Amino acid sequence: MTEVAENLEPAREVIVRYNNVKKAFGINIVLNDLNLDVYKGEKVALIGPSGSGKTTIIRMLMTLEQPSSGTIEIDGEHLWHKEVNGQLKDADEKHLRKVRGKIGMVFQQYNLFPHMSIMRNCTEAPIHVLGLSKDEAKERALQMLQKVGLSDKVDMYPSQLSGGQQQRVAIARSLVMQPKVMLFDEVTAALDPELVGEVLEVIKDIASEGETTMMLITHEMDFARDVADRVLFLDNGLIAEHGTPYDVIENPQSDRLKSFLGRFNSAH
Amino acid sequence: MTWDWAFAFEIFPRILQGVGVTIGATFSAFAISLTLGLVLTLLRRLSFKPLSLTVAGIIEFIRVTPPLVQLFFVYFAFDMGPFLTGAIVLGVHYSTYVSEVYRSGINSVPKSQWEASRALNFSPVQTWRKVVLPQAIPPIIPMLGNYLIILFKETPLLMGIYVTEMMMIARSIGAETYRFLEPITIVGFIFLVLSYPCALFIRYLERRSGQIPGSAEKGVKA
Ligand SMILES: Nc1ncnc2c1ncn2[C@@H]1O[C@H](COP(=O)(O)OP(=O)(O)OP(=O)(O)O)[C@@H](O)[C@H]1O
Ligand SMILES: [Mg+2]
Numbered sequence A: 001m002t003e004v005a006e007n008l009e010p011a012r013e014v015i016v017r018y019n020n021v022k023k024a025f026g027i028n029i030v031l032n033d034l035n036l037d038v039y040k041g042e043k044v045a046l047i048g049p050s051g052s053g054k055t056t057i058i059r060m061l062m063t064l065e066q067p068s069s070g071t072i073e074i075d076g077e078h079l080w081h082k083e084v085n086g087q088l089k090d091a092d093e094k095h096l097r098k099v100r101g102k103i104g105m106v107f108q109q110y111n112l113f114p115h116m117s118i119m120r121n122c123t124e125a126p127i128h129v130l131g132l133s134k135d136e137a138k139e140r141a142l143q144m145l146q147k148v149g150l151s152d153k154v155d156m157y158p159s160q161l162s163g164g165q166q167q168r169v170a171i172a173r174s175l176v177m178q179p180k181v182m183l184f185d186e187v188t189a190a191l192d193p194e195l196v197g198e199v200l201e202v203i204k205d206i207a208s209e210g211e212t213t214m215m216l217i218t219h220e221m222d223f224a225r226d227v228a229d230r231v232l233f234l235d236n237g238l239i240a241e242h243g244t245p246y247d248v249i250e251n252p253q254s255d256r257l258k259s260f261l262g263r264f265n266s267a268h
Numbered sequence B: 001m002t003w004d005w006a007f008a009f010e011i012f013p014r015i016l017q018g019v020g021v022t023i024g025a026t027f028s029a030f031a032i033s034l035t036l037g038l039v040l041t042l043l044r045r046l047s048f049k050p051l052s053l054t055v056a057g058i059i060e061f062i063r064v065t066p067p068l069v070q071l072f073f074v075y076f077a078f079d080m081g082p083f084l085t086g087a088i089v090l091g092v093h094y095s096t097y098v099s100e101v102y103r104s105g106i107n108s109v110p111k112s113q114w115e116a117s118r119a120l121n122f123s124p125v126q127t128w129r130k131v132v133l134p135q136a137i138p139p140i141i142p143m144l145g146n147y148l149i150i151l152f153k154e155t156p157l158l159m160g161i162y163v164t165e166m167m168m169i170a171r172s173i174g175a176e177t178y179r180f181l182e183p184i185t186i187v188g189f190i191f192l193v194l195s196y197p198c199a200l201f202i203r204y205l206e207r208r209s210g211q212i213p214g215s216a217e218k219g220v221k222a
Helices: A054-061 A093-100 A118-130 A134-147 A163-176 A193-209 A221-227 A245-250 A255-267 B005-016 B019-044 B049-064 B067-077 B082-107 B111-119 B124-136 B138-161 B166-177 B181-208
Strands: A014-025 A028-039 A043-047 A069-074 A081-084 A087-090 A103-106 A181-185 A213-217 A230-235 A238-243
Touching (some): A028 A213, A028 A238, A118 A163, A163 A193, A238 A255, B019 B166, B019 B181, B049 B082, B166 B181
Parallel strands (some): A043 A213
Antiparallel strands (some): A014 A028, A230 A238
16 A cells, blocks of 8 residues: 555655554454555545444544554654664553654544633643643633633633534644644544534635644544545555545546535535 | 430540541541552552552451451550551551442443543553542542441450440440440440431432532533
């Protein structure tokens, strides 16, 4: 699958690299030999049927799931391994903490901390993980909450907000940490249809600012078309088709992808 | 044997003098069980199997032997004095139950909260302190309160090792005067007066704990 990389301009800088990554849960092989390069600033959309391994791909990058074999690199460093005298050893918690700071993730179910106010949700990690002062953290949090349109909700608790608002807080909470790579796992899938738009708008805004690399799993094809530089179609643990949104969404080649996309068109 | 009010009033102050020791022993033992219980819970969660299995074994052993036997054993094996022995033995004994309560509280925190903590790069210690325990403990406060009351009611056991709590005093009075009805009844009465309000308070906490954190003071959804 290295051709995924070769199709793009060679001059661009790789920020995430999956090398022969396999992942199995027990006897269930979910990903078989994944090779994928993601470039700095690139927005990559992952689409595909349920169970095809999309979530597993980004959870391995967030260090929530360990690959069964193969390596993942982030910003030139091994994620799950440590180089000791030229040999690869399993990474320890210290190494994981160092590299994990480059990655942020927004979850389908928001996963806000219910016992903390919106402000504390956004300041706890910058204070205790990044070592920012309280004032610096608050200022940065307020800036990001403004960006997602929720700066008036700082003193509320997650349970007092709508799903769409909670998800926007979760995006702000992740942005405050200034990750180099942001992961989005079907972040609108748990929302009432009328709330989907506000969250997608926020993501589009952040995407348009440019420098943050994004990997987005989505079932919103219009959104993928608008935001992504590249779309990957996952099927049975393989990247079955990939290319620009135009290539993949408008001009699907395989029958599998055609029938997958057909499900969305008929729904409109 | 008929009830003698004059005698009852005469001995009441003497028995009341034991209340301080009873309450002191209860809270000392409870403080030990809260602290040690948490340590046991955390040790049992370690992925290093030899240690977590050893801890599980010790917990099981403490639980299946009677506290009275443990009291005597520690009292005669270590020279710590009756009060300290009592507080430590009851504290350690109840820490095994309290540890179970912590465990249920920790298990009730969804996996997604751990994952969010990791995505924000919290250290394991920060995850416990900032995210998991603050959500695990409020719902178990009523259960912990119940153990406090049970522990309180167990303190008469301490007379076995000559701690001068209320029951010990009542028994001495009985031995001196050959009247047991009044002293024992008074002890029962004092226990009732002290534990009933606590039980009511715990029931109140139980009713409140159904509510979602954070929403308690702020009312309904915006
Ligand atoms: N923790 C786990 N334990 C066991 N099996 C798992 C686990 N996580 C995922 N799987 C399995 O891995 C496969 C791929 O799951 P994954 O969540 O990556 O798919 P997905 O493409 O994100 O699907 P969906 O669109 O439904 O979210 C599925 O067969 C799933 O059952
Ligand atoms: Mg998924």
